Amino acid sequence: MTSGARTSGRLGVALAVVIFAACLLASLALGPVSLSPLKLAHYLMAGPGGSAPGSIIFWQIRLPRVLLAFLVGAALSVAGVILQDLFLNPLTDPYVTGVSSGAALGATFGIVLHLAELPWMTILALIGGFATLAVVWIAARRRGKIDIYVLLLAGVTISYLVTAVIAVLMIRAGEDMDAIVYWLLGSFSGRSWPEVKVALFALPFMIVPLFFAKEMDILLQGEKRALELGVDVERAKRVLLVTAAVLTAVAVSVSGIIGFVGLVVPHIVRLLVGPSHMRLVPIALLGGAALMGIADLLSRTMLAPAEIPVGVVTTFVGAPLFVYLLRRGRA
Amino acid sequence: MAGERELTSAATGELPKAASPALLSVRELAFAYDERPVLRRISFDLQAGEFVGIVGPNGSGKSTLLDLVDGVLRPSAGEVCVNGKPTREYRRRDMAREVALVPQHFTLEFDLSVREVVEMGAYCRGKDAHSGGDAELTLARLGVAALVERRFTELSGGEKQLVVLAQALMQRAQLLLLDEPASALDVSHQLRLFDLLQQLNRDGLTVLCILHDLNLAIHYFDKLLVLSDGEVAAFGPPDEVLRPEIVEAVYGVRAYLHKHAGRTYLTFSPRLRGERLGRVHLVCGGGTGAGLMRELVDAGYDVSAGVLNALDTDEETGSELGLSMAVEAPFSPVGDEAHAHNLELMRAADVVMVTAVPVSHGNERNIRAALEAAAAGTPVWAVRGVLDNDFTGVTAELEPAGARLFADEAGVLAALRERARRASLTQP
Incomplete structure (x- = not known):
């Protein structure tokens, strides 16, 4: 009977891996220039530096962009799982902590100050994200404990404040305004290996929640019950909040603010495999990556050569799926 | 069953460490939420294997005390020691291995299975989680093994209570704290739960349990801790600490101790507001007066x-309620001495009431006394039924003497309320 539940968990993971692989393959193969799986394998084996146009498209454009989309999707969706379950609030997404707004402010400064080349942009975005986290953290700290509700409120409040500052900057920005708007909408267009290197920084943080899977399960009963059952609640909260903040800041710094994935992927996965984190975290990771990959694929192919902002596509793909699953209830 | 034996040996195996160390020792404990003091000067010890209840009015600090014992809250002053070590020196996980708590309210809105919920209790056991027996075995000890594959959110309130108890038992702690575990349960589940706790206690678990029902507290627990307004009002065996005067002081209600069918139990009446409504004397017997006695006392009359x-039913009820009574030896006719005492009590009364008591030569003098009171101007109110059970004929004199006759007890009580209302109207 125990094995029944675990097998279905393993089955879920296996299924998620298959879907993930299929999405990865489709994202790499399809585009304005389609590459057959055979050619993909060939280019991959031959390594970068090939002179064939296909090889250049694959190594210089397609692969980094797809990797970036998958990494950002995974990071946002894992951050969403963490924050929804820490706040015990289904409306929470990675952007409520104010980290994303802070990152956006950093990036906006970068654009206004014409520091828009890559390292600066990312560095400013990361600084903005972590600075907001620090402010929110200090606001929510009482007698050595983090008050999770104060944190939520402070995060939302500071988001509004930072957004107001961004609006002022945009008004003053003149011809840079377009760049700011475009960046805020979120996109993987024109991103390449340097962004991927930044995004890879998020990878180890995606694994962190797996080490806290039991603690996160127990925290679903509330902080007090978790204390009673022996969980070091403050330590778990510290580690998990910082993890979610790093994931969000890294994702926003390379791609702008892409909505919906961090809110809805955790819900979809919870409906499919239940709330237990040993299953929820890895499947949400793969699912978020796959959804973002497909959304980016659609964004660059549907109206090619024009691009639809990827945040728009995630919403178009995710919303009907979510409503369908909500109505169907748990399988 | 293997699990039970394991639990017992685990519990007793800890004992020989010192001569007789208290499992739980609370010293001069004080606690305040912000500035508002909740507990003051709390001191008591719990030995391993004890079965102790905590009672006290709402807001007396019972739940806060449990949170302090479990180390979830830090004392403002004093300390709580578990196995001789202050709770503040425990890491949470180690604390959970020593003390388990069953909370009063438990919310879990996520769709987890009962097995998953119960297994969370083994968290503090870390890698040796499964040495404590699995979820199924623990649920089986509580008689609800069938729940193991159900969804937790689909359970009834009583089933959830048992699953949370199973979760706490998975901690395999020596000390089990429970916060009103019976409050959501019907009477049969309440008794089953306390029987279960008693069984767990016999298997070696030390139990400290908050409850509201004082009669369950008397019946089940070896010792009771009475909390009142943040302080220990009493601590000891139930019959010592639940004396009527203590209950009155703590809860502000009148309490009466009854012995019935080999059990002791308490009943309660609202406390008088201080004003004197008056004094009523009852001529009754054979159980015809017991109901009125209680009604009159509850309404605030001196009776x-x-x-x-x-040994008459009315005499026993009267003495439990603490009434002044003229008493004669069992099965004897009313003698001169008792009669004189009765007349004296009637003279002090504002109203004399006669119930539908059967009248024979043995108690004819009581009616005569009532007639005398009527002659002296004291209102005499009689239930008409007394005329029907009269083997002497004396009651025929009641009405001519000026006594008012009523169809039943309700009529008498209504007249009494009317009289009290008039009296309050005439007062300035």
Whole structure:
């Protein structure tokens, strides 16, 4: 009977891996220039530096962009799982902590100050994200404990404040305004290996929640019950909040603010495999990556050569799926 | 069953460490939420294997005390020691291995299975989680093994209570704290739960349990801790600490101790507001007056009665309620001495009431006494039924003497309320 539940968990993971692989393959193969799986394998084996146009498209454009989309999707969706379950609030997404707004402010400064080349942009975005986290953290700290509700409120409040500052900057920005708007909408267009290197920084943080899977399960009963059952609640909260903040800041710094994935992927996965984190975290990771990959694929192919902002596509793909699953209830 | 034996040996195996160390020792404990003091000067010890209840009015600090014992809250002053070590020196996980708590309210809105919920209790056991027996075995000890594959959110309130108890038992702690575990349960589940706790206690678990029902507390627990307004009002065996005067002081209600069918139990009446409504004397017997006695006492009257034979139902009720009574020896006719006492009580009364008591030569003098009171101007109110059970004919004199006759007890009580209303109207 125990094995029944675990097998279905393993089955879920296996299924998620298959879907993930299929999405990865489709994202790499399809585009304005389609590459057959055979050619993909060939280019991959031959390594970068090939002179064939296909090889250049694959190594210089397609692969980094797809990797970036998958990494950002995974990071946002894992951050969403963490924050929804820490706040015990289904409306929470990675952007409520104010980290994303802070990152956006950093990036906006970068654009206004014409520091828009890559390292600066990312560095400013990361600084903005972590600075907001620090402010929110200090606001929510009482007698050595983090008050999770104060944190939520402070995060939302500071988001509004930072957004107001961004609006002022945009008004003053003149011809840079377009760049700011475009960046805020979120996109993987024109991103390449340097962004991927930044995004890879998020990878180890995606694994962190797996080490806290039991603690996160127990925290679903509330902080007090978790204390009673022996969980070091403050330590778990510290580690998990910082993890979610790093994931969000890294994702926003390379791609702008892409909505919906961090809110809805955790819900979809919870409906499919239940709330237990040993299953929820890895499947949400793969699912978020796959959804973002497909959304980016659609964004660059549907109206090619024009691009639809990827945040728009995630919403178009995710919303009907979510409503369908909500109505169907748990399988 | 293997699990039970394991639990017992685990619990007793800890004992020989010192001569007789208290499992739980609370010293001069004080606690305040912000500035508002909740607990003051709390001191008591719990030995391993004890079965102790905590009672006290709402807001007396019972739940806060449990949170302090479990180390979830830090004392403002004093300390709580578990196995000789202050709770603040424990890491949470180690604390959970020593003390398990079953909270009063438990919310979990996520769709987890009962097995998953119960297994969370083994968290503090870390890698040796499964040495404590699995979820199924623990649920089986509580008689609800069938729940193991159900969804937790689909369970009834009583089933959830048992699953949370199973979760706490998975901690395999020596000390189990429970916060009103019976409050959501019907009477049969309440008794089953306390029987279960008693069984767990016999298997070696030390139990400290908050409850509201004082009669369950008397019946089940070896010792009771009475909390009142943040302080220990009493601590000891139930019959010592739940004396009526202590209950009155702590809860602000009148309490009466009854012995019935080999059990002791308490009943309660609202406390008087201080004003004196008046004094009523009852002529009754054979159980015809017991109901009225209680009604009158609850309504706030001073009540006397007589003459009653000792061991008569009315006499026993009267003494439990603490009434002044003229009493004669069992099965004896009313003698001169008792009669004189009865007359004296009637003279002090504002109203004399006669119930539908059967009148024979043995108690004829009581009616005569009532007639005398009527002659002296004291209102005499009689239930008409007394005329029907009269073997002497004396009650025929009641009405001519000026006594008012009523169809039943309700009529008498209504007249009494009317009289009290008029009296309050005439007062300035």
